[in-house]
Amino acid sequence: xxxxxRQRIKDLLLSDSFGSKVTVNGxxxxxxxxxxxxxxxxxxxxxxxxxxxxxxxxxxxxxxxxLVTTGSCISVTGTLEQSQGQGQSVEIHAGSISIYGSADTxxxxxxxxxxxxxxxxxxxxxxxxxxxxxAVLRIRHAMAFAIHKYFNDHGFYYIHAPxxxxxxxxxxxEMFRVTVLDPLAPPLNEDGTxxxxxxxxxxxxxxxxxxxxxxxxxxxxxxLVYTFGPTFRAENSNTPRHLAEFWMIExxxxxxxxxxxxxxxxxxxxxxIRYALENCSDDLEFLQKMYDxxxxxxxxxxxxxxxxxxxxxxxxxxxxxxxxxxxFPVKWGIDLQSEHERYLVEKxxxxxxxxxxxxxxxxxxxxxxxxxxxxxxxxxxxxxxxGEIIGGxxxxxxxxxxxxxxxxxxxxxxxxxxxxxxxxxxSAPHSGFGxxxxxxxxxxxxxxxxxxxxxxxxTPKNAEF
RNA sequence: UCCUCCUUAGCUCAGUCGGUUAGAGCAUCUGACUGUUAAUCAGAGGGUCCCAGGUUCAAGUCCUGGAGGGGGAGCCA
Numbered sequence: 142x143x144x145x146x147r148q149r150i151k152d153l154l155l156s157d158s159f160g161s162k163v164t165v166n167g168x169x170x171x172x173x174x175x176x177x178x179x180x181x182x183x184x185x186x187x188x189x190x191x192x193x194x195x196x197x198x199x200x201x202x203x204x205x206x207x208l209v210t211t212g213s214c215i216s217v218t219g220t221l222e223q224s225q226g227q228g229q230s231v232e233i234h235a236g237s238i239s240i241y242g243s244a245d246t247x248x249x250x251x252x253x254x255x256x257x258x259x260x261x262x263x264x265x266x267x268x269x270x271x272x273x274x275x276a277v278l279r280i281r282h283a284m285a286f287a288i289h290k291y292f293n294d295h296g297f298y299y300i301h302a303p304x305x306x307x308x309x310x311x312x313x314x315e316m317f318r319v320t321v322l323d324p325l326a327p328p329l330n331e332d333g334t335x336x337x338x339x340x341x342x343x344x345x346x347x348x349x350x351x352x353x354x355x356x357x358x359x360x361x362x363x364x365l366v367y368t369f370g371p372t373f374r375a376e377n378s379n380t381p382r383h384l385a386e387f388w389m390i391e392x393x394x395x396x397x398x399x400x401x402x403x404x405x406x407x408x409x410x411x412x413x414i415r416y417a418l419e420n421c422s423d424d425l426e427f428l429q430k431m432y433d434x435x436x437x438x439x440x441x442x443x444x445x446x447x448x449x450x451x452x453x454x455x456x457x458x459x460x461x462x463x464x465x466x467x468x469f470p471v472k473w474g475i476d477l478q479s480e481h482e483r484y485l486v487e488k489x490x491x492x493x494x495x496x497x498x499x500x501x502x503x504x505x506x507x508x509x510x511x512x513x514x515x516x517x518x519x520x521x522x523x524x525x526x527x528g529e530i531i532g533g534x535x536x537x538x539x540x541x542x543x544x545x546x547x548x549x550x551x552x553x554x555x556x557x558x559x560x561x562x563x564x565x566x567x568s569a570p571h572s573g574f575g576x577x578x579x580x581x582x583x584x585x586x587x588x589x590x591x592x593x594x595x596x597x598x599x600t601p602k603n604a605e606f
Numbered sequence: 607u608c609c610u611c612c613u614u615a616g617c618u619c620a621g622u623c624g625g626u627u628a629g630a631g632c633a634u635c636u637g638a639c640u641g642u643u644a645a646u647c648a649g650a651g652g653g654u655c656c657c658a659g660g661u662u663c664a665a666g667u668c669c670u671g672g673a674g675g676g677g678g679a680g681c682c683a
Contacts, residue, residue: 171645173646174639174645175639176639177640177641179642180641180642180643193642195641198640226641226643227641246635248616249616250617251617252616252633252644254617254618254632254633255617255618256617257617259676260617260618263675314682314683372683374682376682378680378681378682380678380679380680381676381677382682383681384683389683478679478680479679480679532682575683579683
């Protein structure tokens, strides 16, 4: 099979089969040389490193070599040789070259020198051709794979939560409407409101903000489950940590209390970071060299100690006693602001912190009430550089308490009857959390803007590509 | 959404007190060089100074409005 004879640059760079005939396909990063010899740096995306192709110029058609430009795609067949040069150990001595696609050097926007992240963000269709984005995409893949592997190895089942939902009970944020109604002339009710009975689903529908409620239903049947899918928030958030479309991992576990929840969150995060260190070292070293010289140290440091665990009330006490003059004054009952989280993680403890048992007023309706009647078993995991990476809780499993909370917050019972049913029939203690996939990738790659860790970022006023 | 900074060549940027023909490095093209490593050296081409108004004899430069982008904040994952 012709296709099987082609080889990945990743494998060739580790090979010592000198003298053997090989074929590689890839994109040209640079070409340099003179009338007699030319060197092509070729990359096929399998690994961050290029392979050097050595061309004995007089043996080749001049017009063909002119088409070998930065950005062009070529196929090279030749022999694998030990390199005489300094920068690499193996190289290919070209026997034949064919052009898949040329690239006009005047128009191709990527040059061999570096570009700013802001610039390559504007050419997201070509961004994967850069070293940086190639590294990020390979790490992103590795993390997605590791997440499935971790859960599979621990007896969890992967649940597919719906993306279109008729429930907006989760309250995690503003939602995008999903409709096929004519925006200029929607069918109206007698009182002038839109008649969604005529819409595609016969009711008002939205893009999901979370798969949690659905995951809970599954956990109360299969025990250990998780979702991993896209979620959507129509918030006008313009920050380097927010996207309108992002991916979230949401494990949900029957018979887990808040402490089991914390154990899982810590173990999983450490597993994923260890996986990256063990499987993505080339890409991590590149990112460290280019953007963040503390990256690998920081990843390793997270693995060493147990994450700090403290109650919200203790966190408030630490902040109050810190003597720091915060912009948002600290007192029991406030939601922790970025400056507070950063103080705890980066100044006080200097390692990841898990905070639990928050005032019920600042947390969602489904969180389990503590015996004190004023705090709930909520959990936030705070990481250096990125703040909240995980939010979770033990869920309220008592029907009467859950119903009371729903009524207190004026959530229409008819919207959540199915959720309430799980507390009516065979309820069980259970817990879960949501891990923002892109925030994990931010931490692992050391990138500083979330738009640089997802192929096609969706943010306010931007859905290009 | 709020605060703040930015927008000049393909890219990264300089541009003095408002002054006559808007510059540099890199990239690109041409040439030189028999093993280069973000090659080097020589030369050339390349501009809607973000957009719309305004002030002025004169605006890249000052003023007003708008758009886009960065950083910070809020909302959160």
